[in-house]
Amino acid sequence: MILFSWWFPWWKADRDLITPICGNTDGVVGSIVIRNSVGAPTRVFYPADPSSVKGKKQTPMLRQGISMFVRGYMIMLLSQSTPSWMVTGLFWFIIPWLFTNPIAYAKLPRCFNDAEVKKGEIYPLLVFSHGLSGTGCEHGLMGVTLALRGYVVAFPHHSDLSSSLCEYVDPKTKETKRLLYKHPNFHNYDTELRQDQVEWRAKEVNEARAILLKHPQLGKVLDPANVVVGGFSFGGSTAGEVASQDGDKYRAAVFVDGWWKVNFPQYGIEVDLPKRLHVDKMFLPVIMFSSSEMYNIPNIREKQEVIKSQCPNSDARLMEGTCHGNFIDTTYWIPSCMSRFVNLSGQMIHPHKFYGKYIRMVADFMDKQCKVGVADERGEKAVQV
Template identity: 25%
Template sequence: MVGNSVVCLSAKAPKEMGSNSAEKFYRIPEGKGPHSVGCTDLMTENAAEGSFLRLYYPSCNATDNEEAPWIPDKEYYQGLSDFLNMYRVVGERLFQYYVGSVTCPAKPNADFKPGEKYPLLVFSHGLGAFRTIYSAICIEMASQGFIVAAVEHRDESASATYYCKKKSVSETEEESTPNMEKEWIYYRKLKSGEEERCLRHKQVQQRAQECIKALNLILKINSGEEVMNVLNSDFDWNKLKDSVDTSRIAVMGHSFGGATVIESLSKEIRFRCGIALDAWMLPVGDDTYKNSVQQPLLFINSEKFQWADNILKMKKLSSNDSNKKMITIKGSVHQSFPDFTFVSGEIIGKFFKLKGEIDPNEAIDISNHASLAFLQKHLSLTKDFDKWDSLVDGIGPNVISGTNIDLSPSQALLSVCVSRKSWLCGWLKAALIFRAELSSCHKEELLSE
């Protein structure tokens, strides 16, 4: 009886406090740098082979308080529900109830801030994620003077994504009917008996190509070439002309996105360095380990996610190279990097490993500061990010050099690969099941709202 009461209270608390979601209680942190931040979406071509990304950028100070929606379409709720093996009708309602009004602190389509050349950072999301849920990291980088292109991958590793295709309409309908519609692509589950490494390696190849394609797209805009955005947007892309410092380009990603960073570095020398956040190494191909990643690379790991075999693969890639670093954030978990860590309460967050023992804001600050210091060194930036150089060496509160994982031969043999759902939101599956198992009266009330 006590347990059921706690569940009902936690589920109803936001509504009883006058909110339809957690938005009033928990917020994605604002950027701490000197620049205001804007964001806009860019999609090219009416086919899955085009590019799709969210651009975060230094912006002129906006006069209104509008912020971008965090999860922009209900189909993303459906995709997350599929990914987590939830009924869509239940999952969609729960996501809408819990995070439906959450926004990210970036101004949609705000005017781009001209006057200087900005380094470019391409960001790759994790398995089951999509372009918007690492906004805390991307916004911080943009506030510090980076243009950030957060790619939404179409390799069927995102919970959901889409492209715009032309509708087939008759001539009489053509004038009154929009001629574009969204074609949704949802997460592809492993088939029975399918070997995961083969699928993930194929996907990471496509992901790397999508990162390179995003790089080419931004550089094309930078050179003044006209690019057709198939999405309706008020953003003036012409203002990006000559705004990118083409000699200062890096790639960054989390989990499956960390593997994508490594593959992208191996394929594209214009990426001068990379940052892999809690990388999942299974998708990385054998050829990549054969001295094909020459650029500097920073591994930033959580304390609770990694295992011996995964760490040994990182070390195999970075052995005897002083420009390849590894640090671990003490008290952190795999979900200390995506935004979900900021929009959940303390009890649910810790119970489902969405939050670690360390404060989420401190964890993301350590990660961001180490990243900025690393980028300053290897992109030759003239900033003051070198004040955080010690973090890159694993020196400071709540950070260690290398790993906390026991790498002894016996432990390496015993290490077991983490379940494929755990690196994005295994915690979320449990959380949604937890919420779905409310009393029948509460479920009826929630679904009838």
């Protein structure tokens, strides 16, 4: 069973995550990619018309493909200590393994590229920012599950040099180019680096919102009064920046294990993130998730409490026994015993059961804030028009 679920992770996610939250519904999800003013992509999930998916390709878990995904992380992790020719050589050496790995072929359950939007309903929108080194693919199962619950979910792939690898289409030349992760110089540290990136990311979140509200198909079914901003880790800081700066554009916020402080005491580096939220109170309704791993770091815990005090209308949840990685659906890409072994997930909890609990809590929070209709017997939720 472990081997079967590893080779077919979309099947296990459908059985253990989506069905318990959304029911045995015949609903399907569509997926498209939009690009912002600098050509960076945003992956979007939305409720789709079931009759439109015939002949459509099922959406892959890794939007850029496994080779680009792994290459970005290899360059990010090895570029400071290993010559570039050696990194390239190692990459080509492991290419055969990559394409025999089941993750290369993993698909998102019930999700199809370019399916038609399900009309006759109006949907709230969640714009969700990925973490440091991320690509947005780490939250694909979250996007599909929430779309089946009656939401449109957008994941900007940030072009601020905080992603392991972001491919973008140059607006002028129309060429596809790549942006790699920018390593900070800890011995001559730019204290504004992460704050500048947060502000860049915040612009991309707001732009994704604006583009979708004007989109020729999705714009017709989106409710501009029910837009939620969210983010994981560095994306949580991004969501905090957006919510404190442009709170009038959003209904609520979701902060997932936010990175609220750049803290490298060995280099004398301590920087609050984002600066605005540490100074100005934010009155949007917000749900804040914290892993035990992050909360047990004294300086991080201190800043989490500060952020909590800065958000008077907040619901803070400390998820006991969890690691930072418990909040990304990468725990469905590999066997649960392996995710525990490498400390991606907590040792004492089952990563799949926890992830389902977490997604359900996000969905219930959004239902409450966006005033989505009562679930029908299949578990689907939407506002009738």
